[in-house]
Amino acid sequence: MTAGYIQAKNVNLTFTPPNRAPVTALQEFDVAVAEREFVSIVGPSGCGKSTFLNVLLGLVKPDSGEMSIHGKRVAGPGRDRAMVFQEFGLLPWRTVEDNIGLGPELQGIPKKQRRERGRHFIDMVGLSGFEHHFPHELSGGMKQRVGIARALVSDPDVLLMDEPFAALDAQTRDIMQAELLRIWQEAKKTVLFVTHQIEEAVYLSDRVIIMTKRPGRTKSILKIPLARPRGYEMRVTPEFNELKLRIWNELKDEIDSQGGPVRD
Amino acid sequence: MDKFFEDWRRPILGSLAIICFFLAWEAILTWGIPLNKFIISKPSLIFAGLFQDMNSGLLWRDLLISGRPLVFGYVAAVLVGIPLGVVMGWRVRVGYSLDPLLTAFYASPLVAVAPLVIIYFGVGVAGKATLIFILCVFPFIFNSFAGVRSVDLLLINAVRSFGGREWDLYRIVIVPTILPFVVAGARFAIGRGLIAVLVGEFFAASEGVGYRIAFYSDMYVLDRMFGYILVIMVIAVAFTEGIRWAERTAFPWRVGM
Ligand SMILES: Nc1ncnc2c1ncn2[C@@H]1O[C@H](COP(=O)(O)OP(=O)(O)OP(=O)(O)O)[C@@H](O)[C@H]1O
Ligand SMILES: [Mg+2]
Numbered sequence: 001m002t003a004g005y006i007q008a009k010n011v012n013l014t015f016t017p018p019n020r021a022p023v024t025a026l027q028e029f030d031v032a033v034a035e036r037e038f039v040s041i042v043g044p045s046g047c048g049k050s051t052f053l054n055v056l057l058g059l060v061k062p063d064s065g066e067m068s069i070h071g072k073r074v075a076g077p078g079r080d081r082a083m084v085f086q087e088f089g090l091l092p093w094r095t096v097e098d099n100i101g102l103g104p105e106l107q108g109i110p111k112k113q114r115r116e117r118g119r120h121f122i123d124m125v126g127l128s129g130f131e132h133h134f135p136h137e138l139s140g141g142m143k144q145r146v147g148i149a150r151a152l153v154s155d156p157d158v159l160l161m162d163e164p165f166a167a168l169d170a171q172t173r174d175i176m177q178a179e180l181l182r183i184w185q186e187a188k189k190t191v192l193f194v195t196h197q198i199e200e201a202v203y204l205s206d207r208v209i210i211m212t213k214r215p216g217r218t219k220s221i222l223k224i225p226l227a228r229p230r231g232y233e234m235r236v237t238p239e240f241n242e243l244k245l246r247i248w249n250e251l252k253d254e255i256d257s258q259g260g261p262v263r264d
Numbered sequence: 265m266d267k268f269f270e271d272w273r274r275p276i277l278g279s280l281a282i283i284c285f286f287l288a289w290e291a292i293l294t295w296g297i298p299l300n301k302f303i304i305s306k307p308s309l310i311f312a313g314l315f316q317d318m319n320s321g322l323l324w325r326d327l328l329i330s331g332r333p334l335v336f337g338y339v340a341a342v343l344v345g346i347p348l349g350v351v352m353g354w355r356v357r358v359g360y361s362l363d364p365l366l367t368a369f370y371a372s373p374l375v376a377v378a379p380l381v382i383i384y385f386g387v388g389v390a391g392k393a394t395l396i397f398i399l400c401v402f403p404f405i406f407n408s409f410a411g412v413r414s415v416d417l418l419l420i421n422a423v424r425s426f427g428g429r430e431w432d433l434y435r436i437v438i439v440p441t442i443l444p445f446v447v448a449g450a451r452f453a454i455g456r457g458l459i460a461v462l463v464g465e466f467f468a469a470s471e472g473v474g475y476r477i478a479f480y481s482d483m484y485v486l487d488r489m490f491g492y493i494l495v496i497m498v499i500a501v502a503f504t505e506g507i508r509w510a511e512r513t514a515f516p517w518r519v520g521m
Pocket of ligand 1: 016047
């Protein structure tokens with residue numbers, strides 16, 4: 001494996017909660033992602049996907065391992081990365097507009113400019129008219145879209161997305177997938193995308209990383225050689241379904257031996 | 265009409281109960297039990313006495329005298345209690361060390377040490393303010409403590425991930441989280457503060473609301489004594505409701521308050 005734009009090598013992380021058995025979330029985990037590549041990670045629930053994104057984000061220190069982005073060692077959070085959190089992480093006391101403005105605010109951008117930049121992304125995720133609502137006044141899918149807009153507005157080089165479309169209905173999900181692909185191509189971003197939906201992983205990615213059950217390691221990596229731009233019709237082609245089946249089979253082994261459910 | 269009642273249901277029903285209470289009190293002592301002025305009074309006499317104390321200016325002067333130490337003691341409780349509670353919540357070791365000790369103090373009948381406090385700090389503003397501080401500081405400590413403990417780590421992580429520093433964490437996450445807790449503590453502390461004023465003045469004073477109540481009681485002028493008690497009740501309710509109102513307008517994100 002050549003040195004990637006995002007490079008993680010031999011990452012180990014064991015949680016040791018007080019008064020509880022230690023849990024090894026990541027074991028000798030390796031990832032290499034090229035610049036402007038779109039890579040998805042799939043794996044059984046609890047295998048360490050979120051943990052890995054948190055490590056890469058610089059929020060959690062691994063016990064050992066090397067991580068770098070664009071040749072720079074990851075030592076803490078940085079402006080080159082932004083995360084869409086699985087559990088949203090919106091500030092309950094801030095309106096949609098002010099939640100989305102968090103990144104720019106911390107970058108010292110004046111309020112008026114923050115609003116203008118935010119407006120564009122509020123429109124994009126379909127939340128116009130809800131600028132002044134508080135998170136508790138939004139549905140789960142709407143909260144998730146606030147989280148997506150919040151990550152996009154700070155214009156990071158690397159987008160870390162933890163099941164960002166999980167709470168969306170099928171139609172909104174389709175729209176958001178297309179938007180994400182558009183932004184990824186136009187703004188030249190590198191995306192690391194965690195999902196439980198195999199179809200979504202195939203549709204969006206250049207490569208799909210399949211993780212083992214906990215402790216999470218890389219089980220296999222699958223190249224998705226489908227041409228871009230990808231349209232909706234591509235999802236019913238035999239090649240597409242062939243790729244889906246291959247991922248499904250790999251995952252099934254992991255989940256069978258764990259006794260959990262399988263979704264496609 | 266229905267809509268009107270719907271909107272004002274709480275104040276209407278609340279006031280109605282209060283009015284009924286006074287009417288029943290008046291009625292019982294007018295037609296029921298014969299009034300013995302040495303052990304009880306009735307609303308008509310109480311209000312008449314209260315107006316006399318208002319007109320003579322005595323009530324206002326007493327309120328001013330008692331108000332000063334209340335403000336000093338209360339403000340000191342805020343300034344000491346909140347930071348102490350926050351540090352206890354944020355620094356685990358400080359919390360573990362101080363929690364049992366402070367809980368024991370909080371649970372003990374602190375008014376019992378009032379005479380000592382007056383001996384140490386004198387009968388003036390200093391003694392009273394100290395007593396008030398001692399009683400008021402605990403709700404601030406424990407509520408900020410609980411507030412910090414309830415901070416959502418996911419929010420801390422989110423703000424850190426977008427480049428937030430220590431100061432940003434306080435500004436954006438910690439302060440908004442503990443604010444409702446602190447306000448609830450403030451509401452509770454008001455009641456304790458008023459008790460502290462009265463107790464402080466019962467023991468040693470020549471002016472003030474507490475002194476006046478003790479004085480009227482000793483003199484068997486019960487209608488005047490009840491008048492003063494009524495004033496304190498009104499003040500307590502006004503503060504409590506005021507803080508409640510501020511809570512509702514200041515924290516619109518809190519559902520169902
Ligand atoms: N802060 C923590 N303390 C202790 N254990 C943790 C902590 N965070 C995660 N874990 C454990 O680490 C393992 C991996 O968790 P993680 O959230 O990374 O899983 P995941 O792959 O994202 O799962 P899902 O697909 O369900 O979101 C789990 O077994 C979890 O219990
Ligand atoms: Mg997860």
